[in-house]
Amino acid sequence: MREIYLDNNATTKVDERVFEEMRPYFCELYGNPSSMHFFGGQVQKKVDEARARVASLLGALPDEIVFTACGTESDNAAIRSALEVFPEKRHIITSRVEHPAVLTQCRNLTKRGYRVTELNVDGNGQLDLNELEKALDDDTAIVSLMYANNETGVIFPIEEAARIVKKKGAIFHTDAVQAVGKIQLNMAESAIDMLSISGHKLHAPKGVGVLYVRRGTPFRPFLVGGHQERGRRAGTENTASIIAMGKACQLAEQYMADEAGRVRELRDRLERELTALIPNTRINGGGTDRLPNTLSIAMEFVEGEGILLLLSDKGICASSGSACTSGSLEPSHVLRAMGVPFTCAHGSIRFSLSRFTTDDDIDAVIKELPPIISRLREMSPFGREYLVQK
Amino acid sequence: MWDYTDKVKEHFLNPRNVGEITDADAVGEVGSLACGDALKLFIKLDENKERIVDAKFQTFGCGSAIASSSALTEMVKGKTLDEALEITNQQIADFLGGLPEEKMHCSVMGQEALEAAIAKYRGVEAPAHGHGHDHVETEGELVCKCFGLTDVFLKKVIASNKLHTAEQVTHFTKAGGACGGCIPKIKELIAEVMGEEKKAAAEKPSKLTNLRKMQLIQETLENEVRPQLWADGGDLELIDIDGSTVQVAFRKACAGCASSGYTAKFVEQKLRELVSSDITVQEVQG
Numbered sequence A: 001m002r003e004i005y006l007d008n009n010a011t012t013k014v015d016e017r018v019f020e021e022m023r024p025y026f027c028e029l030y031g032n033p034s035s036m037h038f039f040g041g042q043v044q045k046k047v048d049e050a051r052a053r054v055a056s057l058l059g060a061l062p063d064e065i066v067f068t069a070c071g072t073e074s075d076n077a078a079i080r081s082a083l084e085v086f087p088e089k090r091h092i093i094t095s096r097v098e099h100p101a102v103l104t105q106c107r108n109l110t111k112r113g114y115r116v117t118e119l120n121v122d123g124n125g126q127l128d129l130n131e132l133e134k135a136l137d138d139d140t141a142i143v144s145l146m147y148a149n150n151e152t153g154v155i156f157p158i159e160e161a162a163r164i165v166k167k168k169g170a171i172f173h174t175d176a177v178q179a180v181g182k183i184q185l186n187m188a189e190s191a192i193d194m195l196s197i198s199g200h201k202l203h204a205p206k207g208v209g210v211l212y213v214r215r216g217t218p219f220r221p222f223l224v225g226g227h228q229e230r231g232r233r234a235g236t237e238n239t240a241s242i243i244a245m246g247k248a249c250q251l252a253e254q255y256m257a258d259e260a261g262r263v264r265e266l267r268d269r270l271e272r273e274l275t276a277l278i279p280n281t282r283i284n285g286g287g288t289d290r291l292p293n294t295l296s297i298a299m300e301f302v303e304g305e306g307i308l309l310l311l312s313d314k315g316i317c318a319s320s321g322s323a324c325t326s327g328s329l330e331p332s333h334v335l336r337a338m339g340v341p342f343t344c345a346h347g348s349i350r351f352s353l354s355r356f357t358t359d360d361d362i363d364a365v366i367k368e369l370p371p372i373i374s375r376l377r378e379m380s381p382f383g384r385e386y387l388v389q390k
Numbered sequence B: 001m002w003d004y005t006d007k008v009k010e011h012f013l014n015p016r017n018v019g020e021i022t023d024a025d026a027v028g029e030v031g032s033l034a035c036g037d038a039l040k041l042f043i044k045l046d047e048n049k050e051r052i053v054d055a056k057f058q059t060f061g062c063g064s065a066i067a068s069s070s071a072l073t074e075m076v077k078g079k080t081l082d083e084a085l086e087i088t089n090q091q092i093a094d095f096l097g098g099l100p101e102e103k104m105h106c107s108v109m110g111q112e113a114l115e116a117a118i119a120k121y122r123g124v125e126a127p128a129h130g131h132g133h134d135h136v137e138t139e140g141e142l143v144c145k146c147f148g149l150t151d152v153f154l155k156k157v158i159a160s161n162k163l164h165t166a167e168q169v170t171h172f173t174k175a176g177g178a179c180g181g182c183i184p185k186i187k188e189l190i191a192e193v194m195g196e197e198k199k200a201a202a203e204k205p206s207k208l209t210n211l212r213k214m215q216l217i218q219e220t221l222e223n224e225v226r227p228q229l230w231a232d233g234g235d236l237e238l239i240d241i242d243g244s245t246v247q248v249a250f251r252k253a254c255a256g257c258a259s260s261g262y263t264a265k266f267v268e269q270k271l272r273e274l275v276s277s278d279i280t281v282q283e284v285q286g
């Protein structure tokens, strides 16, 4: 069975070219970049090159790039740093639809006496900047808002948000794990102070991330020890993965046009055809700016896990906003925050595309999904009046 | 992805008895859209209204909900209503070769639907625990508001499945799985059920056969002692039982813990309380 992988917001395939680039740095060029000898020095050069490549994708300066172990570490480091920089400030602002890497951390901090404001989103999953403005006060140390949502692809107006926050003197961080490589960012002209990236979301391996820290932003390291990453992240560099990250960013720069064009067209076609073929659907976040590769479609009266298992039986890998797939019992916090009715939230499926997605992949979903939905709806005690007559 | 047995997969991919019986003798409905799973069960009896000749279902829910419904309809066919009522959620799970613990609530839902159908047929008060906010009358006190579950229902599931942590209760009934506000109350219910069991045990004749004693020691360690050690990151292993001497070795956080002596005393106390008063516990390096 051919596998049709449409779960790229969960993780991506390592690009072969990325893999080739990192391969020598395990058994041959295994030097420690901190060593004084030539053997470590050549690795150091390659790490510098990677740093420059990441910086180039972001429109940033190489010394603004800090390599970490993952997006979660980047998020954690950013928030903790800001709180240490402003020990007198006790307020954090974030949103209800953040990734757990931010949300769980913020909620844990409330137990240590921090005040956390979680901004609401509207039915499209979009932020209200007035609400942000009102929530800010002199006590706010950091505002952390995601660039684009992993479940719906909804893009927040991050630059506007950052400018509002900077006027109040707080630090602005964005979790851009889903956005980087898919939409154009330019740190040189941005008001963002810190930004998180994860390698495995853009065809680098798992276990490497980046925290962008704008020059001049006060910073306190999360990991302390040696002087790696200019004292901002101790620990011997994960050199092979860092080198992979550099290559992945270079490729992402090249493929940005593809994401914006071909991938978006594939996504749009999938969306059009599925909504035409399956009655009683809605597109989560459909009414606002979204990532070009993400489609979150809600189908009434069916439950997500059933859909996923039947899709998987046909070789199609997607993901769901349903609770039953995760072992939790409520539908995703993102869909709930958007006020997606329960009738739909349980039956939401996310398809996330990548540069490797083909026309055939999309054709397969268009062919397989509609009969799966009618089959499950026929089995369901609800919404029977909506069943398609065959 | 869940680790489903082949039998679960088979019943999910090819569910038996999907649909409705228009002239059904009994219909039982549990769950709701909001809860994320629901089951409508139709039962048809023979001419003498004795045995179940047909059963069909409609399910909204995950893979295991569909598989459990399919299993249930297969299991009830040919049974009398009384025999059908004997079916436990554990038997539904066993029929499927087991369900992940997180999914046991699917099997409980099957058992509930069956009870509801039969109660309705007999014209008696449905064993209304309120699952799915569908029932107006509820027997007992509402414990979990999010999933509409009462103490009567929860205690029944706790007792029949021998649950001893709030997390397990969530896996079996969903109670506590949303806002979590009811978890303290669930813990109280567990304590209550355990207390009742202890009392029942105390009333049993004190003379135990050796085999029964060994069984009881093992059960007590598994159900009463180890879960408490796990909570603190520890564990123990039963090494040997010789008459009334029980040898255990401590593992994980308990191993090498300075207060393992106290832990051994705790274990001994539990065993004396629940098995027999002459037990001594020895800590050994195993």
Ligand code: FES
Pocket (backbone or CB within 6 Å): B143, B144, B145, B146, B147, B175, B176, B177, B178, B179, B180, B181, B182, B183
């Ligand atoms: S009251 Fe039980 S989970 Fe909310």
